[in-house]
Structures are given as C-alpha cells and as structure tokens.
C-alpha cells in the first residue's frame with residue numbers, strides 16, 4: 711500500500727496575526743482555534759491543520775488558495791483520531807498528524823470512507839530521557855535494545871522506539887489510553903545505519919500489539935528528529951509529497967463527479 715508524507719514548519723504557514731492570516735481555516739475551525747487558550751496547543755493545532763490540509767489538497771489534486779483550503783476540514787473522531795472532510799463530506803483518505811516544536815508531519819493514504827485503513831505517524835525530538843522513563847514505558851525486550859545501544863545512540867533509539875509506539879497507538883485510534891508496553895517495537899539489526907541525507911530513505915520496523923496484530927512501518931531520522939509511519943495493510947516506504955511538483959501524486963478526486971456518483975464507486979481505492 712502506498713503512503714505519502716508531508717512535513718511543514720511554522721515558516722510555511724501564513725502568519726497568524728496578519729489580516730487574512732487564517733483565511734485557510736473554515737468558519738468552524740476558526741471558532742475552535744479561538745477557543746484554544748494555550749499558545750503551544752494553539753500553534754501546534756494550527757500547524758498540524760495547515761500541514762494536513764496541504765497534504766490532502768495535493769493528494770486529491772484540489773486547489774490550494776486559502777478559500778479552497780478552508781473547504782478542507784480535519785475534525786477528530788470520538789477516539790481523537792483525525793478525519794478529513796472536503797466540502798463537509800468525508801474525504802477518501804486516511805490521515806495521521808503529529809506536531810512538535812514548530813514542525814508538523816502528516817501521513818496520508820487512499821482509504822474508502824466506509825472502511826478506514828489504520829494509519830499512524832509520529833515525530834519525536836531526539837533528546838535525553840531518564841532511566842525512569844525507560845523503566846515505566848518500555849517493554850522488557852525494548853529495554854534490552856536500549857541497554858545495548860551506545861551512549862551516543864541512546865537518545866535516538868529512545869526517540870525512535872517511542873515514536874513507533876505512538877504511531878501504532880494512533881493507528882489503533884487509542885493513543886495513550888493504552889499501556890505503551892502493550893505495543894512492542896522491533897527494528898532490523900542495522901537500525902543505526904539510517905541515512906540522514908535522503909528524504910525518501912526510510913528503514914523498516916514492526917510493532918507487535920497485545921491484541922495479536924502486527925503493524926508494519928517505517929522510520930527515518932535527521933539530526934534532531936525521528937519520524938515513524940505505520941499502517942495496516944503494510945505500507946511501502948512513505949513517499950514525500952513534493953509540493954513544488956505540479957502533478958498529482960495521489961488519488962483522482964473530482965468534486966462534481968463525487969456528488970453524482972455513489973460513494974462506493976468514487977471511493978474505490980488503489981492499493
């Protein structure tokens with residue numbers, strides 16, 4: 711299955727305090743945005759929405775001017791998992807969002823609206839974490855992997871394992887309601903050889919869940935950030951949505967056609 715990804719930073723988003731700076735949000739989203747009282751949450755939410763809308767627009771070959779982006783909305787399901795809508799109708803995509811310290815990641819894949827494939831992505835900053843964090847949140851086999859890593863690698867493998875857990879918990883639509891030790895990450899033996907320079911170079915991972923299912927996924931790391939993407943069905947290595955390219959990389963999505971045809975016919979998915 712093909713999964714695509716897009717990363718955006720604060721610098722990519724229209725400034726918040728200028729006239730029309732939020733025109734790419736819908737009226738309802740603007741109302742919600744204005745209820746967010748904490749500056750960090752507000753900035754994270756706005757950046758996550760921007761990144762997801764740009765990914766959805768590009769993926770579905772929709773226009774990207776602010777009013778067109780305002781027609782794309784992302785609302786949480788009761789679980790908290792993000793769901794995409796275009797002109798108030800469910801969009802034939804699965805998305806997952808992560809944001810941290812001025813960077814947001816969105817993973818996106820074709821998905822019939824009535825099926826909903828399982829997709830999760832996460833980005834984590836590579837930073838020191840305590841022994842207590844490892845003891846509390848990681849399964850014994852993950853703790854062995856961490857203990858075996860060199861001091862130089864420790865922060866990166868911790869970020870990587872944590873990120874893969876969060877991706878799986880998002881794909882399960884549970885988040886931290888589940889015990890993080892109930893999802894166990896497996897990496898290939900050469901995990902530390904990940905190439906930092908190529909945006910399309912991802913390394914494989916698996917996450918084994920306590921309910922018996924296994925998510926297949928991918929990770930890639932730059933100097934300070936680790937990203938992971940997991941999905942079911944198993945995804946191919948994630949493909950970067952190249953916003954500078956003028957051609958469509960995702961699913962054909964014509965709003966007029968969609969209105970005239972049954973959901974099932976239009977939302978047929980290429981896997």
Ligand SMILES: CC(C)(COP(=O)(O)OP(=O)(O)OC[C@H]1O[C@@H](n2cnc3c(N)ncnc32)[C@H](O)[C@@H]1OP(=O)(O)O)[C@@H](O)C(=O)NCCC(=O)NCCS
Nearest residue numbers: 755758789790791792807808809832880883884885886887
């Ligand atoms: C999912 C979760 C682990 C992500 O936490 P995080 O690492 O701090 O944050 P990230 O930036 O990586 O991801 C946040 C995004 O995850 C997504 N998300 C939230 N809950 C989700 C869920 N149950 N399933 C899938 N995705 C979820 C959202 O899109 C969210 O961004 P948004 O709120 O701006 O739309 C965490 O939010 C969680 O456990 N949520 C479920 C538990 C819950 O609902 N707690 C009460 C919250 S009020």
